[in-house]
Amino acid sequence: MGKLLKKSAANDFFRSLQKKGSLYAPVSTDMVRFQHIKTPEALRSIDFDGHAFFPPKKYLLPNEEELFTIKQGKLQDTNQSLPPQFVVNVRLCDLNAIAILDKLYLDPDYPDPYYKAKRDATTFIGINCKREIDEYCFCGSMDLQRAYDLLLDDRGEHYYIDVRSDKGMALVKELPDAPEQQDPTLPKTSKVLDQKDLHQFFADKWWEGDNELCVSCQRCTALCPTCFCFDVKDDMDLNLQDGKRLRTIDSCHSADFTTVAGDHTFRSSRLQRYRHRVMHKLQYYKDTFERSMCTGCGRCIRYCHSKIDFVKTINEDFK
Amino acid sequence: MSNYFEHTPVEILAKTWESPDTVTFRVNWQPKHDPGQFIEISIPGVGESPISFCSWNPTYCEFNVRVVGNVTKAISKLEPGDTMHVRGPYGKGYPMDYFKNNHLLFIGGGCGVAPLKGIIEYVQHHRKHFKDVDLYFGYRSRDDILFKHLLEHWEKEFFLHVTIDKDAGDFHYSCPVGFVTQAVQEADIPPDNKIVFLCGPPVMMEKTMPLLLDKGFHEDQIWVSAERHMKCCTGKCGHCMINGKYVCKDGPVFRYDEIKGVTE
Ligand SMILES: Cc1cc2nc3c(=O)[nH]c(=O)nc-3n(C[C@H](O)[C@H](O)[C@H](O)COP(=O)(O)OP(=O)(O)OC[C@H]3O[C@@H](n4cnc5c(N)ncnc54)[C@H](O)[C@@H]3O)c2cc1C
Ligand code: SF4
Ligand code: SF4
Ligand code: FES
Numbered sequence: 371m372g373k374l375l376k377k378s379a380a381n382d383f384f385r386s387l388q389k390k391g392s393l394y395a396p397v398s399t400d401m402v403r404f405q406h407i408k409t410p411e412a413l414r415s416i417d418f419d420g421h422a423f424f425p426p427k428k429y430l431l432p433n434e435e436e437l438f439t440i441k442q443g444k445l446q447d448t449n450q451s452l453p454p455q456f457v458v459n460v461r462l463c464d465l466n467a468i469a470i471l472d473k474l475y476l477d478p479d480y481p482d483p484y485y486k487a488k489r490d491a492t493t494f495i496g497i498n499c500k501r502e503i504d505e506y507c508f509c510g511s512m513d514l515q516r517a518y519d520l521l522l523d524d525r526g527e528h529y530y531i532d533v534r535s536d537k538g539m540a541l542v543k544e545l546p547d548a549p550e551q552q553d554p555t556l557p558k559t560s561k562v563l564d565q566k567d568l569h570q571f572f573a574d575k576w577w578e579g580d581n582e583l584c585v586s587c588q589r590c591t592a593l594c595p596t597c598f599c600f601d602v603k604d605d606m607d608l609n610l611q612d613g614k615r616l617r618t619i620d621s622c623h624s625a626d627f628t629t630v631a632g633d634h635t636f637r638s639s640r641l642q643r644y645r646h647r648v649m650h651k652l653q654y655y656k657d658t659f660e661r662s663m664c665t666g667c668g669r670c671i672r673y674c675h676s677k678i679d680f681v682k683t684i685n686e687d688f689k
Numbered sequence: 690m691s692n693y694f695e696h697t698p699v700e701i702l703a704k705t706w707e708s709p710d711t712v713t714f715r716v717n718w719q720p721k722h723d724p725g726q727f728i729e730i731s732i733p734g735v736g737e738s739p740i741s742f743c744s745w746n747p748t749y750c751e752f753n754v755r756v757v758g759n760v761t762k763a764i765s766k767l768e769p770g771d772t773m774h775v776r777g778p779y780g781k782g783y784p785m786d787y788f789k790n791n792h793l794l795f796i797g798g799g800c801g802v803a804p805l806k807g808i809i810e811y812v813q814h815h816r817k818h819f820k821d822v823d824l825y826f827g828y829r830s831r832d833d834i835l836f837k838h839l840l841e842h843w844e845k846e847f848f849l850h851v852t853i854d855k856d857a858g859d860f861h862y863s864c865p866v867g868f869v870t871q872a873v874q875e876a877d878i879p880p881d882n883k884i885v886f887l888c889g890p891p892v893m894m895e896k897t898m899p900l901l902l903d904k905g906f907h908e909d910q911i912w913v914s915a916e917r918h919m920k921c922c923t924g925k926c927g928h929c930m931i932n933g934k935y936v937c938k939d940g941p942v943f944r945y946d947e948i949k950g951v952t953e
Contacts, residue, residue, distance in 0.1 A: 654933030
């Protein structure tokens with residue numbers, strides 16, 4: 371189902387969302403970042419062209435979140451109810467990343483209530499890429515799906531809004547219907563990752579070359595839209611009776627990520643940690659969910675301290 | 690929606706120091722569980738620790754905790770009458786039905802004996818389902834021996850062999866000095882119709898495995914319990930993952946052929 375939105379009316383549409391809840395959108399400053407668009411005036415600063423430095427996963431998995439309040443040595447529930455929030459101009463790679471996180475965090479055996487509360491309150495509205503943003507994007511090879519409520523597709527004077535859910539439809543029902551349904555063409559990229567069974571290359575020496583350049587800075591995991599590992603710790607006031615139980619974003623690149631009592635660390639070398647990240651992204655998740663956990667957003671290469679490019683290594687060296 | 694991070698308060702019925710750094714708590718809690726599963730014990734303000742069930746019976750649960758850091762130290766300060774905060778059970782335990790009519794061989798090192806005690810108690814409650822039971826337990830020193838008060842019963846009911854790495858002294862169970870791996874190596878244990886339960890520190894598991902295979906045990910006769918750093922126990926925090934397997938959800942108990950060759 372498609373709707374039409376005149377480009378000149380895009381801000382009116384975003385204004386309608388602002389009235390329904392909090393609006394978050396990319397804004398170009400020194401770099402493109404998702405920001406809270408609080409006022410009608412701020413709508414003008416919304417960016418339609420860039421690729422956000424930090425992915426929108428932060429609206430579901432903040433860097434730090436309170437699981438419980440601790441009062442007088444007792445855990446107390448924190449309030450999980452959230453007003454509606456709208457995250458707009460999200461690119462297809464990052465929309466697919468949310469679908470990937472949903473599989474893990476809304477797993478029917480143990481749904482994560484903190485994630486679910488945010489997920490239920492949040493609508494992600496996408497914007498289609500007409501062309502790759504830069505030479506690091508390789509989403510074109512990552513089997514991206516139309517995983518969104520709404521996606522704006524640039525059609526000259528108009529945006530064609532591709533509607534994929536009732537949640538999305540409720541927001542655009544006032545807009546005129548598109549004369550015919552025309553599924554947006556998903557982005558193609560000149561960089562592509564050759565799909566290989568990486569289990570076969572687990573012991574390959576080529577990991578070592580990339581690993582030698584890695585400085586364990588953990589940027590790749592922080593910026594990856596599908597990295598989700600966390601730590602849990604209690605942060606206490608000086609009285610040691612009051613405080614909070616926090617969940618904080620963690621990284622499989624950190625040296626003590628797998629340390630257990632007796633000071634035994636299972637992935638004690640950086641090579642093991644580097645390989646684990648890439649294997650998880652490209653192979654392990656796929657073993658269970660039949661799609662890669664990587665969406666080809668390119669951030670972990672684009673912003674890598676040493677510009678390590680696993681796509682290149684896998685394509686050229688893993689034979 | 691229920692919150693898997695939320696705890697159930699349970700009353701501590703008894704507390705026994707097994708060794709200078711290891712303490713067993715008995716709590717008034719009757720969750721349905723299989724031997725080999727585990728829980729998280731929480732101390733608000735300090736943190737949480739994953740701890741295995743070390744008992745199996747319908748009226749109470751026991752947990753054996755070794756003091757190694759902040760959380761386990763705080764747990765060890767709890768006393769009978771106090772409330773313990775628990776969440777779980779988690780993970781896949783031992784599929785006990787699958788082992789019916791087999792001889793059972795337990796090989797445990799140090800703290801690894803605690804979860805094995807849970808299986809032993811299950812076997813005691815379902816004695817006619819299983820054949821002979823052999824226990825091979827190794828400890829660093831005499832002081833480190835766990836469940837001393839049970840040795841007498843185990844010795845009557847099963848074949849019991851306890852080893853001590855050093856300094857056996859004049860302990861009643863004249864324990865040979867040396868590693869439990871040596872005892873296993875020297876023992877005459879034909880593999881037919883046997884199931885092995887192996888639990889202990891990583892180095893002990895690594896050393897024991899080739900010995901068992903040498904004796905002709907098949908990989909699918911050996912069950913291991915893996916330990917990993919764990920924060921969520923529900924397949925979300927990523928800490929326990931090895932080679933795509935979540936130890937918290939897919940384990941901690943694995944049949945050896947399922948995780949053999951699984952490398953970090
Ligand atoms: C499935 C499972 C079952 C276990 N069963 C038992 C048991 O029955 N009895 C027992 O005494 N211990 C058991 N452990 C180990 C126990 O969980 C850790 O020793 C304990 O969490 C350490 O916490 P701490 O705060 O006291 O130590 P810390 O001071 O935090 O750390 C001491 C060491 O333990 C490691 N560690 C810290 N937190 C964890 C964690 N959440 N998971 C694993 N390692 C951690 C640290 O990296 C460090 O090397 C089990 C662990 C697992 C994963
Ligand atoms: S990776 Fe694809 S969807 Fe993401 S920004 Fe680049 S072209 Fe767009
Ligand atoms: S692994 Fe890299 S390219 Fe793939 S989704 Fe994560 S940050 Fe993007
Ligand atoms: S303990 Fe968190 S994923 Fe297993």
